[in-house]
Amino acid sequence: MTGLDVDAPRPRALLLVGSVGVGKTTAVDAIGEELAARGVPGAAIDLDWLRRAWPAPADDPFHHRLELTNLQSVAATMREAGARVLLAAGVIEAREDREDYERAVGCPLTVVRLTAPRELVRARLHRRHELDPDGLAWHLDRFDELTAILDAAGVEDVTVPIGQDPQATARAVLEAAGL
Numbered sequence: 001m002t003g004l005d006v007d008a009p010r011p012r013a014l015l016l017v018g019s020v021g022v023g024k025t026t027a028v029d030a031i032g033e034e035l036a037a038r039g040v041p042g043a044a045i046d047l048d049w050l051r052r053a054w055p056a057p058a059d060d061p062f063h064h065r066l067e068l069t070n071l072q073s074v075a076a077t078m079r080e081a082g083a084r085v086l087l088a089a090g091v092i093e094a095r096e097d098r099e100d101y102e103r104a105v106g107c108p109l110t111v112v113r114l115t116a117p118r119e120l121v122r123a124r125l126h127r128r129h130e131l132d133p134d135g136l137a138w139h140l141d142r143f144d145e146l147t148a149i150l151d152a153a154g155v156e157d158v159t160v161p162i163g164q165d166p167q168a169t170a171r172a173v174l175e176a177a178g179l
Helices: 024-037 064-080 095-105 118-128 133-153 166-176
Strands: 012-017 042-046 085-090 109-115 158-161
Touching (some): 012 024, 024 042, 024 166, 064 085, 109 166
Parallel strands (some): 012 085, 042 085
16 A cells, blocks of 8 residues: 655645445545645545546547546646645546556555445435436446446555545545555
């Protein structure tokens, strides 16, 4: 595991990965609040927004290359602005891609996988996509597909099960990551 020493002069990055609907963005927000309360300068990035462009190339349907290019720029800007801990929510589907993310953030990276019970995530997805049946069907299928991909890839340093309370999840993630 790559520990995050917030007293070190060099920035560190924490990437929360997990399947769709598991609570990555909510956890990053809560971790940001916790770090701010501790007086630790940081920044939060949702990787989904760094790749939200269309159409996606046929050989890169999730805009992985665009995400990494944008992450490199945004992470550098956040570090220049004083962030010592970079938080990101996203997905790494292959072990060999992990180095690309560490290179993009420009500092040591700890990857934390968030997990949640399937039925809890399915309920969240039903609420999130209640007016979008096609989106719901895609996300329900993608949850199972991505869970299997992440299980096989093993990209994470640590795994943290999410709780009902985002702040408790944030504290659990920070503890697991050595913060």
